Amino acid sequence: MEKETQIFGIRAVIEAVQAGENIDKVFVQKGLKGELSHELEGVLRKQRLNFSYVPVEKLNKLTSKNHQGVVAQIAPITFWDIEELVTKVTESGKTPLFLLLDQLSDVRNFGAIIRTAECTGVDGIIIQKKGGAPVNGDTIKTSAGAVFKMPICKVDHIKDAMFFMQASGIKVIAATEKTDDVLYDVSFTEPCAIIMGSEGKGINPSVLKLVDAKAKLPILGEIESLNVSVACGAFLYEAVRQRR
Structure with missing residues (x-):
C-alpha cells in the first residue's frame, strides 16, 4: 500500500472530494472565511466526511506548502463496506x-x-x-x-x-x-x-x-x-x- 497522501488548498480538496478520493480526514483552519471556504464546508457536510477545525499552527505542522487553511488526508487503505x-x-x-x-x-x-x-x-x-x-x-x-x-x-x-x-x-x-x-x-x-x-x-x-x-x-x-x-x-x- 502507498504511504499517507495529503491534499492541500481549498479548491484542490473540493475537487478531490467530488472526484471520490478516499479521504480519511480534513483539517480546516478555525475562522476560515470566504465563498470558497463556505463551498468546501458544504461539500464536506454533504459527503459526511470527517473534518475538524484546527488552529493554523496545526496545519503548518502537517505541511510546509501553501495550504490556504485546508489539509486533507487520503487514507492509505481502502475501507470495506x-x-x-x-x-x-x-x-x-x-x-x-x-x-x-x-x-x-x-x-x-x-x-x-x-x-x-x-x-x-x-x-x-x-x-x-x-x-x-x-x-x-x-x-x-x-x-x-x-x-x-x-x-x-x-x-x-x-x-x-x-x-x-x-x-x-x-x-x-x-x-x-x-x-x-x-x-x-x-x-x-x-x-x-x-x-x-x-x-x-x-x-x-x-x-x-x-x-x-x-x-x-x-x-x-x-x-x-x-x-x-x-x-x-x-x-x-x-x-x-x-x-x-
Missing part, C-alpha cells in the same frame, strides 16, 4: 468476531488496537466516519503494519453497525464499567462484536442502551480504569480463550 464484510465472514463458516470503536480519538491507541485485533483473529473493525482517529502514519506505525491486513469499515454512526450486526445474528457486547458483569462471566463463544468507547467518555450512553450484553474488567488497584487499547486486548484474548 460493512454489509459486504459481514456477509463474507458469516458465509465463511467461522464464528464471527468483530470490533466496534465508538469515536476512539487517539491514533496510537487505534494502531495498537488494530495490531491486537489482527493477532486475535478479529474479522473486522468498524469505526464511525466522524469523530474518530484517522488512519495515518502514526496508526500504521503503531499497528506494525496490521492496518494493511485488517478489514476496516466506516459507518455514518456506530448505531448503524450495531443494528446491522444484531439483524445478522451477531451479539453486541459493550466493554464498560457500568455493569456488575465481569467479562469472564460473559460468553464470547457465539458470533459477537465487542464495542469499545472513547478514551475520555467511554461508550456513548445512547449506544450503550442498545447493546445485548455488558462486561467489565475487574480493577483491583486504586486507578479506576485501563488504557482503552490495553482493555481491548484483555477482552479480545478472553474471547480467544473461550473459543479455544
